[in-house]
Amino acid sequence: MKAIEIRNKYLNFFKQHGHVVIPSAPLIPENDPSVLFTTAGMQPLVPYLLGESHPSGTRLTDYQKCVRTNDIEEVGDNRHLTYFEMLGNWSLGDYFKEESIQMSYDFLTKELNIPAEKISVTCFAGDEDCPRDTTTAECWKKAGIPEERIYFFGKEDNWWIAGEEGPCGPDTEMFYDTGKPKCSEECNPSCGCGKYVEIWNNVFMEFFKDKDGKYTKLKQHNVDTGLGLERMAMLLQGKETPFETELFAPIMDKLLELQKLDNISSRRIVAEHLRSSMMIICDGGRPSNVDRGYILRRLIRRMIRHMNKLQISLDELSTLIDINVENLKEMYPSLEKNRDTIKNVILEEKEKFVKTLTKGEKEFVREVELIKAEGKNIIPGTMVFRLYDTYGFPPEVTEELAIENGMTTNKEEFEKLFKEHQEKSRAGADQKFKGGLASTGEMEIKYHTATHLLNAALKQVLGTHVHQRGSNITAERMRFDFSHPAKMTEEEKKKTEDLVNEWIQAKIPVEHMEMKKEDAINQGAEAMFIEKYGDIVSVYKIGDKSFELCGGPHVSNTSELGHFKIKKEESSSSGIRRIKAILE
Numbered sequence: 212m213k214a215i216e217i218r219n220k221y222l223n224f225f226k227q228h229g230h231v232v233i234p235s236a237p238l239i240p241e242n243d244p245s246v247l248f249t250t251a252g253m254q255p256l257v258p259y260l261l262g263e264s265h266p267s268g269t270r271l272t273d274y275q276k277c278v279r280t281n282d283i284e285e286v287g288d289n290r291h292l293t294y295f296e297m298l299g300n301w302s303l304g305d306y307f308k309e310e311s312i313q314m315s316y317d318f319l320t321k322e323l324n325i326p327a328e329k330i331s332v333t334c335f336a337g338d339e340d341c342p343r344d345t346t347t348a349e350c351w352k353k354a355g356i357p358e359e360r361i362y363f364f365g366k367e368d369n370w371w372i373a374g375e376e377g378p379c380g381p382d383t384e385m386f387y388d389t390g391k392p393k394c395s396e397e398c399n400p401s402c403g404c405g406k407y408v409e410i411w412n413n414v415f416m417e418f419f420k421d422k423d424g425k426y427t428k429l430k431q432h433n434v435d436t437g438l439g440l441e442r443m444a445m446l447l448q449g450k451e452t453p454f455e456t457e458l459f460a461p462i463m464d465k466l467l468e469l470q471k472l473d474n475i476s477s478r479r480i481v482a483e484h485l486r487s488s489m490m491i492i493c494d495g496g497r498p499s500n501v502d503r504g505y506i507l508r509r510l511i512r513r514m515i516r517h518m519n520k521l522q523i524s525l526d527e528l529s530t531l532i533d534i535n536v537e538n539l540k541e542m543y544p545s546l547e548k549n550r551d552t553i554k555n556v557i558l559e560e561k562e563k564f565v566k567t568l569t570k571g572e573k574e575f576v577r578e579v580e581l582i583k584a585e586g587k588n589i590i591p592g593t594m595v596f597r598l599y600d601t602y603g604f605p606p607e608v609t610e611e612l613a614i615e616n617g618m619t620t621n622k623e624e625f626e627k628l629f630k631e632h633q634e635k636s637r638a639g640a641d642q643k644f645k646g647g648l649a650s651t652g653e654m655e656i657k658y659h660t661a662t663h664l665l666n667a668a669l670k671q672v673l674g675t676h677v678h679q680r681g682s683n684i685t686a687e688r689m690r691f692d693f694s695h696p697a698k699m700t701e702e703e704k705k706k707t708e709d710l711v712n713e714w715i716q717a718k719i720p721v722e723h724m725e726m727k728k729e730d731a732i733n734q735g736a737e738a739m740f741i742e743k744y745g746d747i748v749s750v751y752k753i754g755d756k757s758f759e760l761c762g763g764p765h766v767s768n769t770s771e772l773g774h775f776k777i778k779k780e781e782s783s784s785s786g787i788r789r790i791k792a793i794l795e
Contacts, residue, residue, distance in 0.1 A: 212323070214296075214444040214458055215542050218274050220322050221298045221438070225272035228314055230300055233273045233745045238294075238494040239503065239681060247503040248278035248491070252299030253414075253435045258762045259303055260378060260416065260433050266725040266747040269305040274298050274440070276490060276543075280506050283513070284633060286483050287476040289452040293510065294487035295441050302434035309350045311413050311434045315385065316354040319411070323447060327355050329388045331400050331407060335370060335381030336363035340426050341418060344369075344381040351383070362399055371414040371435075378416045378429060385411040387446050408446060411438045454479050459486075461538045462531060471522035478521065481531075484514035488557060489535060493549045495680070497784050498560045504784060508603075511560045512567075516605045525561055529554055564603065571604030575612055588617065592624025600632070657772050657794055658689040660721060660753075660765040661711070664775070665691055665790065666737065667757040668710040672703050678737070680787050688778070688793050695788045699780045711775040718770040719754040726750060728760075736760050 222232050236255035238248050249255065252275035259265040275297045285291040302311065319325045332351050337343030348361050363369075372379030386400040386407040394404035416433040418426045441453040450456055454463055459482050466478045488510045491503070498508040518525060532554055540547045578594055590613050598604035606625060613620050662682050669677045673695055681692040699707075728748045732738075736750055738760040751761050753769060766772065774795040783789035 212444070212447045214440050214456065217323070217443055217447070218296070218298060218440060218542070221318065222272055222274065224318050224322050225270075225300045225314070228270075230270040230272040231267040231745065233267055233271050235273055235275050238276050238278055238491055239496055247280065247506060249275065250277055250279050251275070252277070252297045252437050253301070255762070256301060256435075258764055260301075260435065261764075262431060263762065263764060264725075264749075265303055266749045267745050269303045270301070271303070272298075272300040276494070278487060278491065278506075283506075283509060287480045287517075289454075292441060292453060292483055292487075294483070294490050295439055298438040298440055300434075300436050302432075304431035304433065307417075307432050307434060308347055308415055309353070311415070311436070312347065312350040312383065313354050315411060315413060315436070316351075316356070319385065320355070323443075325387065325447075329390075330356060331360040331362065331386045331388060332356055333362045333364050333369055333384045333386070333400050335383075336365050338365060340424075341381070344383075344415075347381065347383050347415070362401070364401055368401055371412075371416075372420060376420050376422050378418070378433065379420050379426075380414060380416040380418050382412055382414040384409050384413075389446070408442065410443055410446065412436060452479075454482060458539070459483075461534050462486075465531065465534055466521065466523065469521070469523045469527055472520070474517075474521060477517035480517045481514050481521070481523075484510045484517075485531060486535060486539070488514065489532065489546060489553050490543070492553045492556050493543070493545050497556060498563075499784050508560065511557055512564045512603055515561055515564050516608075520607070525565070528557060528561060532557065567603050568608070571598055571602035571608075572612070574598060574602060575604070575609060579613075579616055579618070582618070583616075588619065590618055590620045592621040592626070592628055595620050595625040596628040596632075599629075652686060654686040654794070655684050656764050657766055658684045660769070661689060661772055661775060661792070661794060662691055663751065663753055663757040663759055663761070663765075664711045664714050664769065664772075665689075665707070665792065666693070666759070667753075668707045668714075669693055669695075671710060672706045673699070680783075688791060691790045691792070692783045692787050693790070694786060696786055698782070699788065704777050704780055708775060708777050714753070714756055715769045715772045715775060717754075718768055719756065720768050721765050722752040723765070724750050724752065731760060734758065 226232055236249055240249050240254065252273065253260065255275075256265075256271070265271065276294070277297050278294050280293065282291050283293055286293055319330060320327050334347045334351075335341070335344040343363065351361055352358060369382050369384065370379065371382050384400070387410045389406055389408060391404070391406040393406060394402060398404060398406060400407040400409070414435040416435065417429055419429050420426050441456070441458060444456045444458065445453045448456055453459060462482045462485065463478055466481055470478070488507060491507050496503055496507050498504055498511060500508070515525065532550070536546045536550050546553070575598060579590070582590060590609065595606050595609050598609055599606050610620050662679070662684070666677070666679050676694060678694045679691070680694055683690040725747055728744055728746055731748050731750050736758050738744065744760055748760050749762055750758065751765055752758050772794055775792060776795055777790055777792045779791040781789050
């Protein structure tokens with residue numbers, strides 16, 4: 212069964228069970244400080260999981276484009292992907308465990324025709340905070356899973372929380388038995404041997420954890436589920452890896468045809484990073500040296516490195532992009548629409564990287580002369596890492612050049628530094644995800660509302676060409692990206708600041724309403740990604756100053772915001788400016 216068939220079956224199944232199909236949110240989050248990219252289907256729905264009313268009701272389903280960056284260096288093995296698609300369904304205070312489990316079981320066994328005997332499930336074992344989830348186990352038995360294929364594990368495996376505090380609860384995970392023999396008598400779904408593959412996760416949010424670690428029952432129970440499309444397609448097609456499915460097969464075949472040196476890991480890296488880069492560019496991402504732009508730059512440059520490793524001419528990049536567009540346009544029509552932009556961005560970054568390699572090589576020659584002058588023939592790992600970290604110079608290229616110069620590299624020292632670098636990156640990404648989702652406090656809500664006023668003020672001061680291009684909000688400050696070709700003058704900054712403060716002092720009510728998307732657009736509502744919204748939209752109106760499609764939450768009156776002050780205005784990327792501001 213092809214991936215698009217699985218996606219359509221999923222959406223139709225839940226539509227038949229009273230769910231409204233909502234559009235996938237963009238990969239670049241709007242008004243979300245939690246992550247660089249959308250990492251899960253629930254991420255754009257956090258306000259509604261916390262109690263906001265969703266304009267499409269209490270039963271929702273969608274497919275969500277996701278990018279996770281923690282394991283970029285792992286891509287190349289048989290399972291890691293940077294970009295993936297997650298199918299999800301939600302109950303916002305509607306159905307709970309029994310109905311959720313029955314629907315999951317029916318979809319797997321009746322729609323996807325997975326034999327029931329191939330499904331095992333896990334439930335929360337209970338601890339001093341919350342009891343053993345016997346209800347979920349009983350629901351699985353009632354649905355058709357026998358007791359011997361129901362397992363219990365602790366919080367590490369079967370518990371979900373949005374940050375350190377907030378809504379949380381036990382989850383139940385579904386596993387597909389690949390038919391491989393057990394690695395030991397103790398082998399079970401928590402084992403990583405490959406016999407059991409996780410296919411779906413249903414989270415039952417029924418508790419609230421406060422800052423002191425105390426758990427209380429929530430008034431509104433939610434269900435949040437996630438099913439990985441690429442993994443499911445791989446299993447249903449009987450493939451060993453996602454790279455053998457139709458999502459990657461055409462590009463993998465072309466790389467095999469073009470390569471002069473064979474390396475399956477490099478082919479997977481090129482195929483995966485090309486797809487990921489194209490999807491990010493499609494949603495507005497551009498290479499840079501910071502944040503998500505840096506991730507995109509890393510993806511493109513790592514892809515180019517491995518094309519070089521395969522000895523594939525970089526002139527083939529345009530052809531590879533065309534192959535991906537043609538192969539994936541049914542699933543993602545925006546790829547065809549943005550084909551030229553994708554090519555321009557990737558080819559421009561390729562040119563920059565080729566120059567970077569030249570710079571790195573010059574730096575290598577300079578350093579080597581110094582090492583040789585000292586009578587040494589080992590290149591320190593610190594130098595290998597610095598060339599990699601500062602110039603993006605591939606460590607394998609440094610090693611090749613070292614051999615040409617009759618030298619060796621200190622691999623152990625480099626690996627140690629590289630591992631430390633990876634751990635810091637992962638910890639940072641984890642913290643960003645963890646902290647951001649919990650950031651729904653009073654100050655974050657104030658800053659969220661202030662972005663609407665800033666957007667409106669910039670339009671008045673600079674012109675109607677100004678549109679929001681992203682924001683990042685913490686409890687301490689706001690960061691706002693917007694389209695504008697030039698640096699703002701001191702006078703423009705002062706006018707913008709004064710306008711926002713004038714509107715704050717005017718004590719303007721912030722009104723929330725729901726209406727048809729078409730009506731909102733006709734009335735002039737501002738929206739960053741209009742296609743991400745369903746037919747019924749949530750709109751926030753601040754007098755005659757601001758009228759925007761937004762999920763919330765917001766303050767009820769501008770007088771609650773305090774005093775607005777611009778701290779910095781700078782370039783974010785080509786044609787995009789960035790304002791950093793605080794509320795005093």
